[in-house]
Structures are given as structure tokens and as C-alpha cells.
Amino acid sequence: MAYDYPPEKLSVYLSDDGGSDLTFYAMVEASRFSKIWLPFCNKFKVEPRSPEAYFSKATEPLVDPDMAKEWSSIKKSYEDMKKRIETTTKLGRVSEEIRKEHKGFSEWNSVASRQDHQAILQILIHRKDQKAVDIEGQPLPTLVYLAREKRPHIHHNFKAGAMNALIRVSSRISNGPIILNVDCDMYSNNSVAARDALCFFMDEEKGREIAFVQFPQTFENLTKNDLYSSSLNVINEVDFLGFDGNGGPCYIGSGCFHRRDTLCGHKYSKEYKADWKRWNDRKMGLKYGCPVEDILTGLAIHCRGWKSVYLNPERKAFLGVAPTTLLQSLVQHKRWTEGHVQVFVSNCPFVFGHKKMPLKLQLSYSPYLLWAVNCLGTLYYVVVPSLCLLRGISLFPEISNPRVVPFLFVIFVHRAYSLGEFVWCGGTFGGWWNDQRMWLFKRISSYFFALFDNILKLLGFTESAFVITAKVADDDVSQRYEEEVMEFGASSPMFTIIATLALLNAFCLVGGMKRVIMEDDVQTLLSDPFALQILLCGLLVLINLPVYQGLFLRKDNGRMPTSLTLRSIMFALLVCALVLY
Ligand SMILES: O=c1ccn([C@@H]2O[C@H](COP(=O)(O)OP(=O)(O)O[C@H]3O[C@H](CO)[C@@H](O)[C@H](O)[C@H]3O)[C@@H](O)[C@H]2O)c(=O)[nH]1
Numbered sequence: 369m370a371y372d373y374p375p376e377k378l379s380v381y382l383s384d385d386g387g388s389d390l391t392f393y394a395m396v397e398a399s400r401f402s403k404i405w406l407p408f409c410n411k412f413k414v415e416p417r418s419p420e421a422y423f424s425k426a427t428e429p430l431v432d433p434d435m436a437k438e439w440s441s442i443k444k445s446y447e448d449m450k451k452r453i454e455t456t457t458k459l460g461r462v463s464e465e466i467r468k469e470h471k472g473f474s475e476w477n478s479v480a481s482r483q484d485h486q487a488i489l490q491i492l493i494h495r496k497d498q499k500a501v502d503i504e505g506q507p508l509p510t511l512v513y514l515a516r517e518k519r520p521h522i523h524h525n526f527k528a529g530a531m532n533a534l535i536r537v538s539s540r541i542s543n544g545p546i547i548l549n550v551d552c553d554m555y556s557n558n559s560v561a562a563r564d565a566l567c568f569f570m571d572e573e574k575g576r577e578i579a580f581v582q583f584p585q586t587f588e589n590l591t592k593n594d595l596y597s598s599s600l601n602v603i604n605e606v607d608f609l610g611f612d613g614n615g616g617p618c619y620i621g622s623g624c625f626h627r628r629d630t631l632c633g634h635k636y637s638k639e640y641k642a643d644w645k646r647w648n649d650r651k652m653g654l655k656y657g658c659p660v661e662d663i664l665t666g667l668a669i670h671c672r673g674w675k676s677v678y679l680n681p682e683r684k685a686f687l688g689v690a691p692t693t694l695l696q697s698l699v700q701h702k703r704w705t706e707g708h709v710q711v712f713v714s715n716c717p718f719v720f721g722h723k724k725m726p727l728k729l730q731l732s733y734s735p736y737l738l739w740a741v742n743c744l745g746t747l748y749y750v751v752v753p754s755l756c757l758l759r760g761i762s763l764f765p766e767i768s769n770p771r772v773v774p775f776l777f778v779i780f781v782h783r784a785y786s787l788g789e790f791v792w793c794g795g796t797f798g799g800w801w802n803d804q805r806m807w808l809f810k811r812i813s814s815y816f817f818a819l820f821d822n823i824l825k826l827l828g829f830t831e832s833a834f835v836i837t838a839k840v841a842d843d844d845v846s847q848r849y850e851e852e853v854m855e856f857g858a859s860s861p862m863f864t865i866i867a868t869l870a871l872l873n874a875f876c877l878v879g880g881m882k883r884v885i886m887e888d889d890v891q892t893l894l895s896d897p898f899a900l901q902i903l904l905c906g907l908l909v910l911i912n913l914p915v916y917q918g919l920f921l922r923k924d925n926g927r928m929p930t931s932l933t934l935r936s937i938m939f940a941l942l943v944c945a946l947v948l949y
Pocket residue numbers: 383385525526527530550551552553585620621622659660661662700703704707834835836837838
């Protein structure tokens with residue numbers, strides 16, 4: 369609401385898929401608070417304009433006595449409001465007293481459950497309302513609460529369903545030509561981002577061909593060495609610039625400004641005119657039925673000939689919440705990977721984009737869409753060379769052999785390049801090392817399960833679902849996250865694979881070393897036919913150190929569950945035994 373933009377031209381819609389009167393209550397409070405917050409932001413050019421983010425970081429401005437006075441009073445109003453909301457949340461229901469304050473609460477009298485209720489639409493502030501002004505008499509943006517209708521027998525299609533309900537409802541209320549969408553776990557951090565994005569749409573020469581302006585996904589809660597490699601730094605600082613040069617980035621679901629008409633299925637043409645009130649058009653809105661509705665929708669837009677723009681200002685436009693446990697991160701990646709490969713199968717850019725989007729843009733999509741199949745190569749290199757080492761089968765040339773060059777290139781030069789790139793994009797050495805580990809974990813678990821589930825789905829055995837990324841964590845989980853201690857603490861087939869392969873490599877390294885040392889004619893490193901296999905196996909053991917700690921050394925709740933430890937030891941021993949005998 370506090371964007372640096374004429375408030376009478378701004379409308380804010382909140383979609384509450386939880387259908388909770390607590391959320392509605394928080395919004396009623398927020399609508400009142402906006403009357404003092406917006407003038408304060410404008411007067412003192414406050415940044416960021418999320419009061420929670422602002423007050424958690426800002427220090428009292430003592431130099432300017434005028435501001436200092438207002439600052440303290442607003443801070444107090446904010447904290448009082450926060451306390452009221454938290455008290456009500458703890459209570460778990462909205463008290464009778466509060467319910468009297470707004471007629472909207474009566475909607476919940478007829479709500480059977482979260483999965484079964486009528487549409488609840490409440491316009492908290494409407495620009496046509498004369499009284500909708502802040503304390504200085506300036507107009508306020510329109511503010512709307514929406515909990516779309518949900519019925520148990522009708523699929524709600526997760527986020528895409530929610531977005532489409534918002535697009536439909538907003539067309540009747542404000543009908544703005546540009547739509548910004550932001551996930552519930554993100555906030556705006558840059559008050560001029562809206563103006564910046566509009567510059568592209570309004571460009572006299574090229575503006576007409578632009579369908580959406582995408583900002584990067586950046587996160588608030590990252591630790592120094594980014595334990596779970598959530599920062600997307602290299603994607604944000606390198607990959608997406610390339611994407612942009614090839615026709616425009618893909619749509620990544622949040623922090624994106626869309627032209628309303630492109631979301632309504634329009635093709636790009638030079639003479640095109642806006643006419644987008646055709647509500648029965650089935651091409652309307654975000655595409656659903658896929659866990660990455662964003663990628664699918666963006667690709668469909670590109671396939672209709674539109675371009676997009678990537679905008680990454682110095683002051684991050686949006687900040688969000690990244691997963692804080694290993695399992696959350698792997699599950700999120702599994703959802704993404706599964707969605708991507710579905711897009712590749714159902715809407716292959718090379719087929720659907722043929723002659724409609726440049727080949728280079730089709731190619732830009734491919735590395736992401738094909739994440740899933742990468743698990744095969746990685747699984748091979750994690751399992752086979754190590755087992756061959758144990759068994760005494762040499763796979764790679766000796767170091768003195770010229771044929772070793774491509775292998776050394778992949779092992780050293782390519783990794784050195786990735787380290788350089790990572791640090792150049794603002795990462796640390798520790799962050800890179802964690803990134804390498806997550807790269808491995810994602811490939812042997814998330815990507816593998818995504819591929820597996822997709823095959824099951826293609827064969828008609830399962831349906832894909834949107835597993836929501838958790839937004840809150842226990843105190844001790846949060847503390848371990850802060851300390852960058854890897855969180856296992858749950859029984860999951862993903863962890864079984866990770867632990868089993870880590871143990872397998874440890875066993876193979878011991879077995880392989882023994883074999884090499886016991887060999888009669890001791891060979892030098894250069895002519896040892898097993899040198900590279902030992903190196904690879906050793907690197908795998910090194911990168912898996914946190915797994916061994918989680919299996920054997922840790923006592924906290926974040927360690928691997930005992931049953932999982934026993935199970936993976938058994939699996940690893942079984943495989944080694946099969947290979948040896
Ligand atoms: O039934 C649902 C599920 C999700 N959401 C919304 O969708 C957002 C994304 O879900 P989240 O659980 O936060 O998943 P992430 O993995 O963090 O989301 C990433 O991946 C999604 C695609 O899988 C994109 O849509 C998101 O923009 C992108 O941030 C949430 O914030 C909600 O606002 C709904 O409205 N209804």
C-alpha cells in the first residue's frame with residue numbers, strides 16, 4: 369500500500385487460501401494502521417515500507433527531533449497493533465468484541481471448514497469511498513480481502529487457482545492494466561520498484577511487446593554461508609541476465625509485474641488493442657495442473673510472441689523466506705523439478721515455441737526444464753566408480769596418461785570456474801562448498817524422486833500435488849539454522865538415499881585404500897590406475913562429513929533418526945557385500 373505511487377491508482381488484494389477470520393482481522397487492523405503509516409512513509413521517505421521490516425532494523429532518528437517524535441508514536445501504534453493481533457492469534461478465535469467492529473466477520477458464521485465455504489470478499493478500503501483517506505486527507509489505495517470459494521469435491525488448484533480468483537475479482541473492482549503478484553512469504557523492500565517496472569511497459573519503442581517484468585527472488589533469512597544453497601545468487605546475477613538477452617526471463621511466480629491482457633491469453637501483435645473482459649475464455653489467467661504454474665504460464669506467454677524483462681535493482685525489490693531445514697529445501701526442489709519436467713513433456717519449448725520464440729530462448733528454458741534427468745549421471749558417478757574401486761576395477765586413466773586431461777578438466781578447472789563465479793556473485797568460500805553439497809544432495813534425492821514420480825504419473829499411478837514450503841520453524845530448529853548445523857531430524861526416503869550413499873562411499877574408500885596399500889608392487893600416485901577413483905571417492909566422503917556427523921556423532925534433535933541410521937548402514941553393507949562376493 370505504501371508504494372511510491374499515486375494511491376488512487378493502486379489497489380491491493382490479499383488472497384487468503386486459509387480462509388481464516390484471523391487473517392481478516394489482521395487486515396482490518398492493517399487498514400486502520402495504513403492511515404498513519406502511509407503519511408509517515410511519504411513524509412520521511414521511509415525504506416523499506418513494510419513496518420515490520422522497518423522497525424526491526426531501523427534505529428531511532430535522534431538528529432531530527434520532529435521525526436523522532438512521530439517515529440516513536442508510530443512505532444508504539446505498530447507494536448500495539450501487533451500485540452492485539454498476536455493475542456487474538458494465540459486465543460485462536462476472534463473475540464465477540466472485535467467481531468462487532470466490522471460487519472465482514474459475519475461471513476464466517478456460514479463457514480463450515482477451511483475446505484468448504486462460500487467466497488468471502490470484503491472491500492476494506494474503496495477509493496470511491498469519500499472517507500477512505502489517511503490522517504492527512506490523502507486518498508488511500510483500495511484494499512480487498514478475498515477467500516475464494518472452496519468445495520471439497522472441486523479441485524482448488526493451489527496457487528494458480530488463487531491467482532485466477534484474484535485476477536477475476538480485481539477485474540470487477542479496479543481493473544488495473546498492470547498486476548504485481550507477490551507470494552505470502554515475501555514483502556516489498558523497495559518503494560520505487562513499481563515505477564521502475566512501469567518504465568519498461570511504457571517505453572514508446574519497445575514497451576508494447578513486453579508481457580511481464582520479473583524481479584529476482586531474494587531472501588531475507590539467509591545465513592552467512594547459506595547452508596542449504598537457497599540464495600539463487602548465480603541464477604540471479606548470471607543466468608537470468610543471459611535469459612534476458614535471449615528474449616526475457618521465465619516467470620518465477622513472485623515479484624513479477626504482468627500486463628493484465630497477456631495473462632488473459634492475448635497474442636502479441638503490433639496492432640493489438642486491449643479487450644480483455646472475455647471472462648469465459650478458457651485461456652484466461654495462470655495455467656494450472658502443474659506444480660510450477662509460474663514457469664508454465666511464462667512459457668505460454670513467450671510462445672504467444674511476447675517478450676519479458678529482468679530487473680535486478682541494487683536495492684532488492686522483494687525479500688522472502690527461504691527453507692530453513694534440509695528436508696524443506698529438498699522437498700521444494702522436488703516440487704520444482706517435477707513441475708519442470710512436466711512442462712518439458714507437456715509443453716516442450718522446442719515444439720510449442722517453434723517459430724514463435726527465438727531458438728535461444730527455447731534453449732534458455734531447457735537446463736531448468738531438464739533438471740530431473742541430471743540425477744542419472746550424478747547417481748552413476750556417486751555409485752559406480754566407488755564400487756569399482758572396492759572391487760578393484762579401474763575406470764579412469766592414470767594421471768601420467770594424456771587421456772586423463774578431460775577428467776582433470778572436469779574435476780579441477782570446471783570447479784575452479786564455479787568457485788570464481790560463486791564468489792563473484794557475492795558468495796563466500798564456505799557458501800560455495802555448501803552449494804556443492806546441496807548440488808549433490810538435490811541430484812541424488814529431489815531430482816531422482818521427481819523423475820521417478822513423473823514416470824509414475826505418466827503411467828497414470830499418481831497425481832502431483834503442491835507441497836507448501838513451511839513458513840515457521842521450532843526454536844531449536846531455527847537456532848541450528850542460525851548456527852549452520854544441518855537439520856536432518858526426520859525420517860524421509862530422501863535422507864535414506866543420502867545416508868546410504870554417503871556410507872557406501874566411506875566403505876569403498878576404506879576398502880579401496882586397503883587394496884592399494886596392500887598391493888605388492890607399491891605404485892606411485894602418477895601411475896596408479898585407481899588414483900582418480902580414490903580422489904573422487906575421497907571428495908565425496910569429504911563433502912558428506914555433515915551426514916556422518918548426523919548419523920553417528922550428534923545428540924541433538926536434528927541428527928538422523930536411529931532407525932534411519934541402522935537402515936542405511938544395512939543397505940550400504942549389503943551393496944558392498946554384493947559387489948565383493
Ligand atoms: O494452495 C496454495 C498454495 C500456495 N499458495 C501461494 O503460493 C505461494 C508459493 O508457495 P510456497 O509454499 O511459498 O512455495 P515456494 O516453493 O516458496 O514457491 C516458489 O515456487 C512456486 C512454484 O512451485 C512459485 O509459484 C513461487 O512463486 C515460488 O516462490 C505461497 O506463498 C502462497 O502465496 C496459495 O495461494 N495457495
